[in-house]
Amino acid sequence: MRVALVARGTAPDRRSGFDVHSLGLARALARAGVEVEVFAARALAGLAPLAQRREERDSEGRDPQERDPKRRTFAVTFVNVPDTEPASPESERRLVEAFGAFLDRERPQVVHFEHLVGFGPGAVDEARRRGLPTVFVAHDWWAAHDSRHAVLPDLTAFEPGDLEREARGALALRWLAGLSGSERARLGPGLGAAFQSVLLEQLSAATGARLEAFLHVPPTPTAGRGARGARAEGSALEQEVERLRARQAAKRAALGQVDARFATSRHLARRLSTLVGRAFSFRAPGVDRDTIRAAERPVRTLEGTLEDTAEVTADLGTDSRDRQDRSSQTKAQQATPLRVGFLGSITKERGLHVLLAACDGLAGKVELHIHGDSSDRAYVSRMRHRAETMGAIWHGAYTQDELPRRLAELDAVCLPSVWPDNAPLVLREAYAAGLPVVVSDTEALRESVLVARDGDEAGGPDAPGRVAQGQGVEGAGTATALGLLVPPGDSGALRAALVRLADDETLRASLVAAVRHLEGPLTKRLGQEAGEWLATYAQLVGAVERRRVPTDVPAHLAGLARQVAALEALPTRTLFQEVTRGLERLGAAVGLDASPHELMALAVGRGSRTRDERGADARAIEWLRSSVRELGEARTNLEARSRWREEELRGLADRIGWQEQRLAERELELQTLRAERDDHGSVREVLEDERHTLREEIARREAEQLRLGEQVEEARNALRSLTDERDWLRDTLDRGNEELRWLREHVAGDIEDALTDREAIEMHFERLCREHETLTQHEVWLRRQVVELFEGLGAPAGAVQRAPTQPTGAVQRAPTQGGATSPTPVFAPRDDPHAADDPTMLRPFDRALEEGRARFARLVSELAWRRGEMDAARIAATNLFTRFAGGELATRARSWPAVFDVEMPRPAQFELPGSAEENTGVVLPAPRGGVQGLRDGVGAGLPQQRAPSPVGPREALVRPTEERP
């Protein structure tokens, strides 16, 4: 079984309990027959970065010069990683590459990761890629956090799983690392990769307060850090949280690929199972109990000298401790101070400063012994100074060989961790030495201090420890205490616990008894642990080995395939050994006399690919150096130019200052101009608005002008039309006037005449009517006379009765145009039947009367006709002149009354018999051409009467040209 054991480091560089345990386990595995190849990082002077060197150790861990060739060996391969190199993804990647080369070279069958600090999850991938089964052991919180101690830079522990708190810590660390000046000096030199925390006393009050505020107060705007600052801080925090989350995810994925995961305490196993999401099993680490217990415990006397006791056996009953206890109950021993030891790495999270604070002033009651060292030189120096000042005994670094002796000189071991400590090796070493402990009360440590009593079911068979029934002081519940628990970081409580332990002899004795009777995982030896691991390896390797040999090849190739697989499983050095042995045999087989060394010498001289590649590398390096030199020269030149530029810049800066001053002045001017511009702008806006308005107005007026122009044009056209019309009308009017004159001459005069005639006629008519009345009355008288005559003469009665006594004719008013009526006497022809009977008597009267009637009817007809003509003339005149000529004539024409009876028949030809000759008072001159001639005469000069135009006055001005004469 060949195992690669990945550790964090080994002595002398690293002497932490974890590192000691890794080496101890390697040794134990080697004793168990396992080929162990330890891989660890270390600073190797004089070697290239990531160079690897392998050292063989015997199973006692001695270096090659001292190793006993009879003992089985294990080897440690160191990869050169300077202490000062900060961890980064790039450094992890390179380290993982180196680890891959190690795996290729050593060909382990299983990889046991005691830790992955510095490697990162990539190391697991390297192993998996090669088909190697893997196991991982968690000793701290690395699986869940990059800050594996789960403390903030101010040594405040945060709850595992709280990525935000961790992110704050990471940001704070960067900030601290970036401090300069006096603050930086206070932190001390050589921080390197060990820099994970500070003591607040190392910082100034302001810096410390700022650190505390950042670590424990959410980012909100404060004085001096506005909203923007708070947001920037929050953004940086978010980014850091995301980065940590990504890291955690990568770890989770890698650990998910590990075949078996373990943790060194039940608490850690439980928590990591939850945080990582993968099952972790508890496996207690072992310790070299036998070596520790074998150390002789010096007997203390009142005088303070030490005497060797009898030889120690492993049997508890004859243990030197028991003998000392039985003989030590003297007042002298009761008066000696309690020897309390602090052992292991002197790092801040292990809380030595808390212990020192607790022990300050306890001289005489507590004697503090400090064993250990670390790479945190500033802290070590600070603690040493403080320790020596207060009278503590500073022993410094120790080897594992020296440990038993140092433990034997103590009464108790103190572990004042300020981080959530897990399963410190020193705890088990103290128990192995029979010493009670005073430790910080963390959940993991509690399970190593409060253990179940034998027979109790509490804790079960996997409980960290148990004490035989009846032994030990009662602890919490059914647990037995192997020591005292104090709150982490509480120097006061620690002080009280130490005082109690120093003063209470009974307590001390019971704790010691409980420790000495401890059984179970807390007492596990390294050999036992190695056995457990061997079983785990065997289980994992068996399945993998079967997969190594290809099974999908023809049977006749299987043998070759197995041979190849077997050779590929060998470490390179072993393979090389096989080859060199084979070459020796070959030389012998072919009968060569030259020895292998001679052949090797010749081989080296012949040249090789490695030498060729080195030559090529050397040329490349030389080229690079040359390039670097050239770059250096170029840089020198650039620096010279830069200095010149700086001078130029200084000059330019002066000019710039002057320009800036001018610029400032120009700015003022500019501001003034801008103000003016703004004003102008306002005015401009107003003007533009006005312009716009004016433009609109202009446009509107132009439109209006256009429209008016059109209207004017139309009016002009209309005017022209009107003018033309006027001219035409004037012509027409002239013609009309002519006609009118003619009419006047003929019609008007006739009309006047007619009117005169009318009046005369009316007078005549009236006169005729009177005459008729008179005549009628005379007729009546006559008829009476006649009657009387007849009566006198003896005439028939009928003839006398038939004589009208009343006029037969009634004056009727004939309707005229316009409805007016005028008295128009209408003499109906007398229908006198007797007219024919006695025509002789009345015939001359009737004849006269008839003639009078007929003549009157003719006059009336003539009058009606004249009236009609007058109406027509009036109408024509009205139509002609009403609109245009207006004037008196039109007025007159309009006023002409339609008095004549239009129903009266109009003679076709006006030829009124006797009308021109008879003087009845009415002279009715005959019109020239007769009535029709009158009509024609009127009509000839007159336009055709039209029906009233339905259009408006304006349109009436426009006449179709064809209507014009």
Added chain:
Amino acid sequence: MTRPVSIVIPSLGDLHQLERALTALRAEVQARGVEDQLLVVDDTGTDVLRSALDVPWPEVRVHARKENGGFAAAAFDGAQAADYRLMLLLQPDVVVRPGAITALVEALVDGSVFAAAPRILEHGDEDRPVSRRVLAIEDGRLGVHDTRGPMPADEGQTVPIAFAPSCALLVRREEFLAAGGFDELFAPLYFEDVDFGLTAWRRGRRIVEVPAAVVEHHAGGTVSTHVPDALARAAYERNRLLVQWKHLGSKREAHDHLVSLWRDALDAGLAGRRDELVHLALALGELDGVDAARASLVDARINLGTALARARG
């Protein structure tokens, strides 16, 4: 007048490949008209070919091995099962062109010729004659080098070559059997034909190529199908060393060779080139076999260097 030939074809069961070869062979056999024997050696160990070839290839006789034994074992079994005095050993990824067998048979009329190889064209490429690979020792290491480019036109009926590639070679069956077939030292594959040829040359016989007998070798049909690359590479490098160790003649040759081996071993060890160390270790693990193989050459008349020189003509 030609003579009948037993055509022995070891097969790992790739039927498509086999039928392609058999198609060409059937035509050639029919053309020759002398009832050549077609004998397929089923090296699958499961006798799968018999039923597959029975109906479509009634003229093919199948000899099934009880277990998979590799090319050399299958060839030996086929030689034992063959009927005729002349045996044409063919791998199933070879396709004969018309007239190839007759030309080969003519070459073996010369009793000094131990084996005759046709002009083997890689994938039918005239510029890649596999049969003209050259053996040379450079920097103390034996190597096989391809010959590229068109062959000269006036090469004659036969051309001496260092070895007849095992993918296609004509040999007298009794001589083949008497020699024990291919040396088992080189099982499972590679360089058994090189050793076969060098052994013949060192025993005073000749290996020739017959340019008029042309076949096509469609490589990749056997090894790449059944053998992982890394394993094939390991077998090749191992056997390249074994063949040289078997035939190391003079002390000077041995000295030069050992010096180069030590250098390569040191180089590989320092540089971490594990593959080279594995190959060396594989070969060195067969030293017992090398001893036995060297002992079998007690009747060799010339050493390796002379053999190579003669093979170059």
